[in-house]
Amino acid sequence: MKLILTTEVSGLGAPGDVVEVKDGYGRNYLIPRGFAIRWTRGAESQIASIKKARDAREIRDxxxxxxxxxxxxxxxxxxxxxxxxxxxxxxxxxxxxxxxxxxxxxxxxxxxxxxxxxxxxxxxxxxxxxxxxxxxxxxxxxxxxxxx
Missing domain, CATH: 3.10.430.100 (Ribosomal protein L9, C-terminal domain)
Structure with missing residues (x-):
């Protein structure tokens, strides 16, 4: 299952990352808790806004x-x-x-x-x-x- 992370998940990735996870992990844990959304072509446009918000919060170097x-x-x-x-x-x-x-x-x-x-x-x-x-x-x- 392909997902876009909306928050940082330890060991998996940062907000805006597109990750491939097992179906049960995505369906039963990540999506219900709001840690990720399903990847679609339409959701690709949301990646830019998620990464922009992450960069604003993150310490640069x-x-x-x-x-x-x-x-x-x-x-x-x-x-x-x-x-x-x-x-x-x-x-x-x-x-x-x-x-x-x-x-x-x-x-x-x-x-x-x-x-x-x-x-x-x-x-x-x-x-x-x-x-x-x-x-x-x-x-x-x-x-x-x-x-x-």
């Missing part, structure tokens, strides 16, 4: 990505959230919360889809979060979660 990674490494990010007396949060911290906290701390504007939280953040304290800036560059940001 390797040098810029390394520079942003350096900024993120030196940044002290504090995120205030509601928590109980035992230190457990009401809910969990999302990638959108982290992107806003980085911007508030004076860091660069980050795309929330590039932020990877390995284990859900549900407690107070310092947590490490990975940010994929470029296919070759990933930065680690330490986020301090405080009761607020």
């Amino acid at each position: 390797l040098g810029t990505a390394k520079e942003v990674a350096g900024q993120l490494g030196a940044l002290k990010v504090k995120l205030k959230t509601r928590a109980g007396e035992s230190g457990r949060l009401f809910g969990s911290v999302t990638t959108n919360d982290i992107a806003e906290a980085v911007k508030a701390a004076g860091g660069p504007q980050l795309d929330r889809r590039r932020i990877e939280i390995v284990n859900a953040i549900k407690s107070l304290g310092t947590h490490r979060v990975s940010v994929k800036l470029h296919p070759e560059v990933a930065a680690t940001v330490e986020v301090e979660i405080v009761a607020g």
Whole structure:
């Protein structure tokens, strides 16, 4: 089955890429979740707009990505959230919360889809979060979660 990716799928491709996948994977996973659309001649015209939007969000080159990674490494990010007396949060911290906290701390504007939280953040304290800036560059940001 031939599909056009609308979002980045790890191990498969980036938005706007035309990929060939097994029928069940495309029909049961990618299309229902909105990760891809069926490839048709008419959909070919959508590829240009998808790639244009991706280029606007993406960090241009390797040098810029390394520079942003350096900024993120030196940044002290504090995120205030509601928590109980035992230190457990009401809910969990999302990638959108982290992107806003980085911007508030004076860091660069980050795309929330590039932020990877390995284990859900549900407690107070310092947590490490990975940010994929470029296919070759990933930065680690330490986020301090405080009761607020």
